[in-house]
Amino acid sequence: MEETSMEEHEQTLETEVAPALIAVHPTQQSVAAAVGSDLRVFILEEGCSVALVDDSAGPLHKDSIRAIRYGAKGRLFVSAGDDKLVKIWSTNSWRCICTVSSEKRVSALAISNDGLFVCFADKFGVVWVVDLDGSHENQPLVNKKAVPLLAHYCSIITSLEFSAEGRFIISADRDSKIRVTVFPKKPLDGAHEIQSFCLGHTEFVSCLAFVYSSDCPEGFLVSGSGDSTVRLWDLTSGSLLDIFEVGAEAGLVQSNGTEQEGYPAVTDLCATPDGSLISVAIQSLPGVMILSCDLSAKTLSIVKVVSITGEAFIPTSLGAASSAELLWMVMGVSNLHGSVSGSLARVRVISGFNKKKGNLLGTSLFCWKIMTFLVDSNFCRSYREICLSREKVFSAAAEAVKTALRNLLIQKTILC
Amino acid sequence: MLEQESNSTISKTTRLPRKRFYRARAHSNPLSDSHFPVPISPNQVDYPLHYPQLFPSSDQVDGSKKIQFADIGCGFGGLLISLSTLFPETLMIGMELRDKVTEYVKERILALRIAIPGQYQNVSVVRTNSMKYIPNYFEKGQLSKMFFLFPDPHFKEKNHRRRVISPHLLDEYAYALGVGGIIYTITDVEELGEWMKSCLDGHPMFEALTHEELEADPVVKLLSSATEEGQKVARNGGQTFQAVYRRIARCL
Numbered sequence: 001m002e003e004t005s006m007e008e009h010e011q012t013l014e015t016e017v018a019p020a021l022i023a024v025h026p027t028q029q030s031v032a033a034a035v036g037s038d039l040r041v042f043i044l045e046e047g048c049s050v051a052l053v054d055d056s057a058g059p060l061h062k063d064s065i066r067a068i069r070y071g072a073k074g075r076l077f078v079s080a081g082d083d084k085l086v087k088i089w090s091t092n093s094w095r096c097i098c099t100v101s102s103e104k105r106v107s108a109l110a111i112s113n114d115g116l117f118v119c120f121a122d123k124f125g126v127v128w129v130v131d132l133d134g135s136h137e138n139q140p141l142v143n144k145k146a147v148p149l150l151a152h153y154c155s156i157i158t159s160l161e162f163s164a165e166g167r168f169i170i171s172a173d174r175d176s177k178i179r180v181t182v183f184p185k186k187p188l189d190g191a192h193e194i195q196s197f198c199l200g201h202t203e204f205v206s207c208l209a210f211v212y213s214s215d216c217p218e219g220f221l222v223s224g225s226g227d228s229t230v231r232l233w234d235l236t237s238g239s240l241l242d243i244f245e246v247g248a249e250a251g252l253v254q255s256n257g258t259e260q261e262g263y264p265a266v267t268d269l270c271a272t273p274d275g276s277l278i279s280v281a282i283q284s285l286p287g288v289m290i291l292s293c294d295l296s297a298k299t300l301s302i303v304k305v306v307s308i309t310g311e312a313f314i315p316t317s318l319g320a321a322s323s324a325e326l327l328w329m330v331m332g333v334s335n336l337h338g339s340v341s342g343s344l345a346r347v348r349v350i351s352g353f354n355k356k357k358g359n360l361l362g363t364s365l366f367c368w369k370i371m372t373f374l375v376d377s378n379f380c381r382s383y384r385e386i387c388l389s390r391e392k393v394f395s396a397a398a399e400a401v402k403t404a405l406r407n408l409l410i411q412k413t414i415l416c
Numbered sequence: 417m418l419e420q421e422s423n424s425t426i427s428k429t430t431r432l433p434r435k436r437f438y439r440a441r442a443h444s445n446p447l448s449d450s451h452f453p454v455p456i457s458p459n460q461v462d463y464p465l466h467y468p469q470l471f472p473s474s475d476q477v478d479g480s481k482k483i484q485f486a487d488i489g490c491g492f493g494g495l496l497i498s499l500s501t502l503f504p505e506t507l508m509i510g511m512e513l514r515d516k517v518t519e520y521v522k523e524r525i526l527a528l529r530i531a532i533p534g535q536y537q538n539v540s541v542v543r544t545n546s547m548k549y550i551p552n553y554f555e556k557g558q559l560s561k562m563f564f565l566f567p568d569p570h571f572k573e574k575n576h577r578r579r580v581i582s583p584h585l586l587d588e589y590a591y592a593l594g595v596g597g598i599i600y601t602i603t604d605v606e607e608l609g610e611w612m613k614s615c616l617d618g619h620p621m622f623e624a625l626t627h628e629e630l631e632a633d634p635v636v637k638l639l640s641s642a643t644e645e646g647q648k649v650a651r652n653g654g655q656t657f658q659a660v661y662r663r664i665a666r667c668l
Contacts, residue, residue: 151585151587175548181587192590192619193587194587194591196556197591200456200457
């Protein structure tokens with residue numbers, strides 16, 4: 001009896017739970033956080049949240065948001081998810097300048113470096129592109145149609161990225177594949193020329209990041225996966241440059257080596273452009289692991305593991321500005337079964353980031369008063385009440401996110 | 417004696433496997449996840465396993481000789497067997513999703529290798545889902561010929577996306593084929609024939625072979641005559657529709 005109810009519990013969790021996401025403006029002008037269908041943007045200088053203006057009727061997003069990001073040097077912001085809508089916002093006015101409908105739920109987003117194109121991937125493995133030509137802040141574009149750009153056959157695309165100079169678009173899927181495709185001058189005709197495949201991961205690829213230098217302006221690709229490794233790749237050839245075993249390093253690998261506990265998945269990556277600091281969020285690790293990439297030697301090595309003690313804070317998403325002095329982390333999950341409040345998320349910040357290795361104030365973790373907020377769907381609940389129950393809730397949240405991530409990405413059957 | 421003969425999967429007279437013990441449905445679901453091992457990358461493909469005489473030990477896999485022909489959905493192996501003697505110096509492989517059918521082809525190749533020593537050492541078969549795993553088997557530009565003979569038509573419009581020739585999958589086939597490589601398709605379903613032709617016409621990295629080039633290519637005749645499916649169509653007096661295209665360099 002107990003087993004079936006647990007199974008049912010897991011069933012509902014895997015369909016409802018969405019991990020909290022965070023994105024940081026390239027110049028750290030603002031920070032956006034999303035949990036469930038809630039999207040909040042905070043202007044840091046003013047220390048307050050911004051009212052997002054959307055001319056379409058009803059709430060901004062009607063279902064869980066699965067991807068958010070800033071693009072075009074911070075001029076644009078996009079959000080998309082299970083409600084099959086991709087919303088493109090201007091970061092000047094925080095007005096939704098364009099809403100694009102997707103046939104299926106959206107799993108990943110990317111904005112071209114020049115801000116002319118937005119690409120999004122749906123749950124069936126198709127990457128769509130929409131051009132933003134002619135969009136103005138005061139005249140929201142309606143009914144912009146997206147066209148298919150490329151596809152991973154029947155595979156959930158977990159991450160989309162443009163290379164540092166925009167020459168390539170990289171798509172990673174849950175079948176351990178990373179595809180590097182030439183982003184053409186006319187993307188609306190499709191991206192047909194595959195540059196390479198970066199093959200080597202043995203589990204789903206969960207996140208991508210870029211590091212680049214003046215010697216290699218197009219950059220190297222960094223990927224994180226469910227196989228508990230972070231890998232460094234050369235884009236043109238698809239060859240593996242280096243591999244870092246994250247699970248073993250963090251001391252999370254159990255001696256009995258059972259699959260579930262033994263290989264904690266890498267859940268998110270955030271890299272400084274020059275690769276000096278790569279933050280890695282790992283399932284079951286309360287804190288982050290900081291790696292460094294030596295661009296000339298093309299290797300990955302560990303800097304340190306920053307632990308967050310005293311609470312079950314396992315980041316679900318990481319973000320940093322280009323200058324990256326602060327690493328932003330969010331932990332949270334939507335629609336937690338049996339929770340007092342609808343969605344819960346907490347943001348924490350690590351400072352001293354991007355300083356030279358020797359000076360990294362890893363343990364100096366603080367809760368920036370202005371930015372410690374609870375993204376809560378029920379506005380009436382008092383802050384104090386929430387604080388009291390939050391510890392238990394966050395522990396449950398940590399478990400829920402772990403289960404949801406595992407179930408979401410290691411599904412054995414996809415229905416196309 | 418007679419009983420033994422009729423129950424054995426290998427015919428005592430010809431020493432070749434008997435098809436009736438390897439019967440399988442024509443259709444197989446390409447969407448269900450694999451329970452077969454997939455190489456992590458092309459350099460993990462087990463050459464000694466597939467071509468034991470040519471690669472006696474793993475040390476000899478120096479990368480100079482690679483698979484160049486791939487028969488996608490090779491069925492009972494008719495085309496591969498014909499190609500093997502036509503191109504004895506070329507390594508070729510068949511990819512098939514159905515378990516029993518793959519077993520049949522394996523047995524057939526083994527039996528032929530024993531029956532005619534020295535021949536059929538360049539052909540093999542693997543059970544895999546080619547719609548998902550082509551990049552795992554073949555490096556960029558590795559193949560010079562790809563075959564799609566009588567693929568599943570997936571008649572319903574909502575299932576068109578499951579067709580093995582589609583605009584998106586052609587990107588992957590263009591990746592695996594070297595410039596100048598040829599893709600051969602044939603079907604007895606007219607609508608599918610038109611579909612495949614229009615997908616290839618619409619793809620910037622493929623161009624149709626001219627009539628003269630088709631006449632000159634010895635492989636083209638094999639498309640309708642070498643396979644079990646093709647022979648069945650001929651027996652029933654059906655029409656076939658072929659589309660043969662060359663992989664070209666992309667003009668930007």
